[in-house]
Amino acid sequence: MAAPKKGRKAPGGQGRPGRTLALMLVVMAALVGGMFWSGETTPRLGIDLAGGTTITLKAEAEPGKEGAVNETNMNTAVGIIERRVNGLGVSEAEVQTQGRENIIVNIPKGTNSEQAQKQVGTTARLYFRPVLNVLPAGPATPEPSGSPSASPSGSPGASPSGEPGEQAADGGEKATAPSASPTTQGRAVTDALKAPSPTPSGAASGQPESTQSPAPVPTPSGAATDSALERQFAALNCLDPKARANAGKDAQPEQPTVACGKNSIGGWEKYLLGPAEVDGRDVDDAKGVLDPQRGIWIVQMDFTSAGAKKFAKITGKLSQQPSPLNQFAIVLDGEVVSAPQVNQTLSANAEISGNFDQQSAQDLGNILSYGALPLSFNVETVTTVTPALGGEQLKAGLIAGAIGLALVVIYLVVYYRGLSVVALLSLLVSGVLTYSLMSLLGPAIGFALNLPAVCGAIVAIGITADSFIVYFERIRDEIREGRTLRPAVERAWPRARRTILVSDFVSFLAAAVLFVVTVGKVQGFAFTLGLTTLLDVVVVFFFTKPLMTILARTKFFASGHPWSGLDPKRLGAKPPLRRSRRVSAPVDPKEA
Amino acid sequence: MSRLGNLGARLYRGEVGYDFVGKRKLWYGISILITITAIVGLAVRGLNMGIEFKGGAVFTTPKTSVSVSQAQEYAQEATGHPAIVQKLGNDTLRIQVSELDTAEANQVGRQLAEDMDIPAGKINAELVGPSWGAQIANKAWTGLGVFMILVVIYLAIAFEWRMAVAALVALIHDITITVGVYALVGFEVTPGTVIGLLTILGYSLYDTVVVFDSLKEGTKDITKQTRWTYGEIANRSINSTLVRSINTTVVALLPVAGLLFIGGGFLGAGMLNDISLSLFVGLAAGAYSSIFIATPLVADLKEREPAIRALKKRVLAKREAAAARGDSAEDGDLEHHGEPRDAAPGEATAAGAVVGQRGRGRGRPSSGRRR
Numbered sequence: 009m010a011a012p013k014k015g016r017k018a019p020g021g022q023g024r025p026g027r028t029l030a031l032m033l034v035v036m037a038a039l040v041g042g043m044f045w046s047g048e049t050t051p052r053l054g055i056d057l058a059g060g061t062t063i064t065l066k067a068e069a070e071p072g073k074e075g076a077v078n079e080t081n082m083n084t085a086v087g088i089i090e091r092r093v094n095g096l097g098v099s100e101a102e103v104q105t106q107g108r109e110n111i112i113v114n115i116p117k118g119t120n121s122e123q124a125q126k127q128v129g130t131t132a133r134l135y136f137r138p139v140l141n142v143l144p145a146g147p148a149t150p151e152p153s154g155s156p157s158a159s160p161s162g163s164p165g166a167s168p169s170g171e172p173g174e175q176a177a178d179g180g181e182k183a184t185a186p187s188a189s190p191t192t193q194g195r196a197v198t199d200a201l202k203a204p205s206p207t208p209s210g211a212a213s214g215q216p217e218s219t220q221s222p223a224p225v226p227t228p229s230g231a232a233t234d235s236a237l238e239r240q241f242a243a244l245n246c247l248d249p250k251a252r253a254n255a256g257k258d259a260q261p262e263q264p265t266v267a268c269g270k271n272s273i274g275g276w277e278k279y280l281l282g283p284a285e286v287d288g289r290d291v292d293d294a295k296g297v298l299d300p301q302r303g304i305w306i307v308q309m310d311f312t313s314a315g316a317k318k319f320a321k322i323t324g325k326l327s328q329q330p331s332p333l334n335q336f337a338i339v340l341d342g343e344v345v346s347a348p349q350v351n352q353t354l355s356a357n358a359e360i361s362g363n364f365d366q367q368s369a370q371d372l373g374n375i376l377s378y379g380a381l382p383l384s385f386n387v388e389t390v391t392t393v394t395p396a397l398g399g400e401q402l403k404a405g406l407i408a409g410a411i412g413l414a415l416v417v418i419y420l421v422v423y424y425r426g427l428s429v430v431a432l433l434s435l436l437v438s439g440v441l442t443y444s445l446m447s448l449l450g451p452a453i454g455f456a457l458n459l460p461a462v463c464g465a466i467v468a469i470g471i472t473a474d475s476f477i478v479y480f481e482r483i484r485d486e487i488r489e490g491r492t493l494r495p496a497v498e499r500a501w502p503r504a505r506r507t508i509l510v511s512d513f514v515s516f517l518a519a520a521v522l523f524v525v526t527v528g529k530v531q532g533f534a535f536t537l538g539l540t541t542l543l544d545v546v547v548v549f550f551f552t553k554p555l556m557t558i559l560a561r562t563k564f565f566a567s568g569h570p571w572s573g574l575d576p577k578r579l580g581a582k583p584p585l586r587r588s589r590r591v592s593a594p595v596d597p598k599e600a
Numbered sequence: 601m602s603r604l605g606n607l608g609a610r611l612y613r614g615e616v617g618y619d620f621v622g623k624r625k626l627w628y629g630i631s632i633l634i635t636i637t638a639i640v641g642l643a644v645r646g647l648n649m650g651i652e653f654k655g656g657a658v659f660t661t662p663k664t665s666v667s668v669s670q671a672q673e674y675a676q677e678a679t680g681h682p683a684i685v686q687k688l689g690n691d692t693l694r695i696q697v698s699e700l701d702t703a704e705a706n707q708v709g710r711q712l713a714e715d716m717d718i719p720a721g722k723i724n725a726e727l728v729g730p731s732w733g734a735q736i737a738n739k740a741w742t743g744l745g746v747f748m749i750l751v752v753i754y755l756a757i758a759f760e761w762r763m764a765v766a767a768l769v770a771l772i773h774d775i776t777i778t779v780g781v782y783a784l785v786g787f788e789v790t791p792g793t794v795i796g797l798l799t800i801l802g803y804s805l806y807d808t809v810v811v812f813d814s815l816k817e818g819t820k821d822i823t824k825q826t827r828w829t830y831g832e833i834a835n836r837s838i839n840s841t842l843v844r845s846i847n848t849t850v851v852a853l854l855p856v857a858g859l860l861f862i863g864g865g866f867l868g869a870g871m872l873n874d875i876s877l878s879l880f881v882g883l884a885a886g887a888y889s890s891i892f893i894a895t896p897l898v899a900d901l902k903e904r905e906p907a908i909r910a911l912k913k914r915v916l917a918k919r920e921a922a923a924a925r926g927d928s929a930e931d932g933d934l935e936h937h938g939e940p941r942d943a944a945p946g947e948a949t950a951a952g953a954v955v956g957q958r959g960r961g962r963g964r965p966s967s968g969r970r971r
Contacts, residue, residue, distance in 0.1 A: 518802025
């Protein structure tokens, strides 16, 4: 045991340095073990190192609606952009908010970044379109789609159904077809009932459903376009992600179109849709709420005054239609997010009910209000990095880090001699901890090592080494006072500890502020700095200090061997030195 | 034995030492001069803002044999704007064109690839809108403000408000110098620079905090003795932590230098270089200010306090009396062996009691203690 201590209160257990060290090693082993166990043996690399494209979008509010850039809207926007990017068939794309007004889209290498760029930058378009036909997802040709039985019947039924062409749009009157063959219609009805948000308020209002078949007049003049669209509709395969993404993507609001959508059980269906009747901007507000009376989740929509008029018109018309023609589809970016049935004329306030849970009701509410969001996005930066250059940068960063580390090591060895072993081991421990935490944080919180983060880690070498210097200098001061090593190590600790804590706190504060207020890559830098500062404290307390205590018992250090870095003579301790032993080690002339 | 360790010992004991506090007027003067130069430089030359602030694109080509001037020509042709072309360490080119919007930039990238006979997918493009840099800069200002407020509060609690004020002044001083260097040398200001500048915040204070910690310890029971004035103890604190400050600064600068020269050499201009350059300048300024500005300033502020002023009077009066009596002169001797310790209970009784002990070959009570 070290020199008997009386009531010293320094933790780090100078009483049981071995135990503390062992604990530290166990923690390290656990982290490293966890790293291997989880299979995450390398930190996840950021796009700028792994290659890929990073697009930074900045939300801009429309004049007069400055409050629109808020968390809810941003999260909705992220959902929408994610849907678009993943529509490109990129599964690894990441979309996240950054700061209060930025959205970062990370698209890994190998994707058409130009297309992505185009996709993400545009404002989401939300339209309400009347449903002209609904079929299971597959193409008309016998494909193993959801329900094979529907496929054959679908194609014949389809041809007559799609008549409301441009002409109909002109008139604004939706001439909905008497449409599909009975089989188709029957199926459609069933499908519609299963549809994501079907069965709107009708259930409550008790309006008779599809009482009449209003036999709207088909407009033969639109036949050419119609048949093209019909063919498109017949061929559409919503089970194919690519086809799904393209369906209806470029549809003009005033044109009929085809689109895909999910029904309530998560299966895909395809829709033939009429021209847009109501625009997302006509929605004033929408939210998913719990109806206290019925105890179910519904989506409430409020329309603007212009929107209310249009909505009244479409619902008035639709409510007269038989199913499935009494549905309107809520189409976002060419995808049907919901297709509720209409049972009565509605105007400014409407609600959609169906088998929503809280999540789906709120999602739909968000999407609906997003259609009216006074938000648009500007592309701020686009960074494309080929993997080759990313690797090059990582290499340069690592080389720079290695050289920086080597310089620090050389300096420490020259200046602190034997003590530098303590410093180096501590740096090593710190490095292992940093690396394993970074690897584990990748999957845990989505930490990705980007170039600035590498930079932060390199800069942190200095911070970590600073703590040892503060402690070592303290120990040497104590030796200069004439103390022997054991008491010097213990006496130096409380004071060094305070200095280290105070200055590390300041460093951490800087990193935390940097992390909170900044955006983008800077956060990686700040995060790394903060992490390493925290680890620095851990390492100094639970590794360096106990190690020092143990080493103070070894002859090499305790006797002040000239190479230990603690030679009292060289440190200039005053003559009436330690009584315990007289070191006769000659002054080493090679020093410095 | 003319080595640092030994110098450290002599500094520690006060056998050698530089009168930082006494000559503070000189250092204030120098700092004011530097600050004015920085401000004038900033006003006259302004900052060389990178494309992040103006909007534009940076294209990085793979290894190519196209010469710089040729690339410049291509870029000019493709964009209609003057282009900055740099050759990087590994024979790649970095072509920087300002005032391009993102749509044009794609076109230009393709054009360049064609001109230089490089597969289009091999050119890296970094496109930035003009408000990107401004946005980062805005956040940086916010960060700076928030950090300063928090740090002042923290230091005022951990130490005292005078130290907090002095640290703040030193911090502003460092930032001014760093910005001044950028203005005068004409380094490009990029978001990386801004990040580096913000990082200096924490670093610049590191050394300052170390000195303040020692100062706080040294002046714990200052009014209970009449041997030294506050300023002298402050000066002693600087001197005794000088080696520590130098070491921490050197060790902090080494990795940054590695980044700056190696990282930069490899990749030419870029994020690594920008961060490390501003860190390098800021760190050096930070070390300077902690020694020459922050601590003397604390002494200055502190000596306005009545109790401390009274102490100074007492100390000087005592010295005068001693000099009159022809006692061993102590004037100018800043030695302060018995700086009050943080009386670790039961430990060596070196605390305040030793204040009188001084001089060569002193027999310190503590040193003889056996435990």
